Amino acid sequence: NSLLVSLIAILVLTLILPNFTTSANGPVYTQPQLIFVSIACLTIYSTFLLVQTVRHRNYFLPKNKEEKVSVPTFKESILSFITLLVCLGIVVLMAKKLSTPIETIIRNAGLPQSLVGVIIAAVILLPEGIASIKAARKDDLQTSLNLSLGSALTSIGLTIPAVAVVCSIFDLDLVLGLDYKSMVLLGLSIFITMLSLSRGKTNILYGVVLLVNLAAYIFTVIYP
Structure with a gap:
């Protein structure tokens, strides 16, 4: 619920609210609005x-009380942080390297260019997605949710402020x-996810419906 509350708030502020503001024409923010939304995203994410x-x-810890969760040392934390930055850089560079051939394939197939963004986003989120699936297969649902929803929250909550700075x-x-x-x-998608997690247990039906919803989004990108 903590993840969902944060994620939904950032989604509404960044992807929906711009359609209803009147200071600028189109689904865009003015400079002051963009600064405010960027600060709001950072505030929500930091909290x-x-x-x-x-x-x-x-x-956010596993529910199994017998499982001991060790606290990393300062040295381990620094090493993990450095490794994280290196791996993140590699993933971003891979996505950038892949963008040109993907654009060529999309163009030759006569598909809309917006599909490129969907594919690049999938590449960037692939590591967290694989780790989340592995955790779910081990019946560690809490870790799986931390990885999947946490990566979505990080991707939007930090990307918007960073892009806002570059655009400025x-x-x-x-x-x-x-x-x-x-x-x-x-x-x-938000409604289904909230229903799925509201009672503390879920089943395969919710997952299938979410996957069908994702397929509907990709299909309507190709055939709007």
Whole structure:
């Protein structure tokens, strides 16, 4: 629930609210609005990290009381942080390297260019997705949720402020608002996820419905 509350708030602020503001034409924010939303994203994400690692750390630990969760040393934390940055850089560079051939394939197939963004996003989120699936197969649902929802929260909550800074420096327009079709599918995904996790247990049906919803989004990107 803590992950969902943070994620939903950031999704609404960054992807839906721009469609309803009136200071600028189109699904975009003005400079002051973009600064405010960036600060809001960082505030929500920072508070979530505080909750996850300090105030309510037990919410995010495995439910198995017999499993001991060791606290890493300072040296291990620094080494993990450096390794994380290196691996993140590798993933981003791979995505950048793959973007050109993917664009060529999409263009030759006569598909819309927006599909490139979907594929690149899937590549960047692939490591967390694989780790989340492995945790779920081990029946460690809490870790699986931490990885899957946490990666989504990080991707949006930190990407928007970073892109906002770049756009401000280079005077670029940043289109944030989703079209109405995507907003409907986003709302459906959020609703299904909340129903799935609200009682503390779930089943395969919710997962299949979410996958079908994802397939519907990709299909409507190709055939809008």
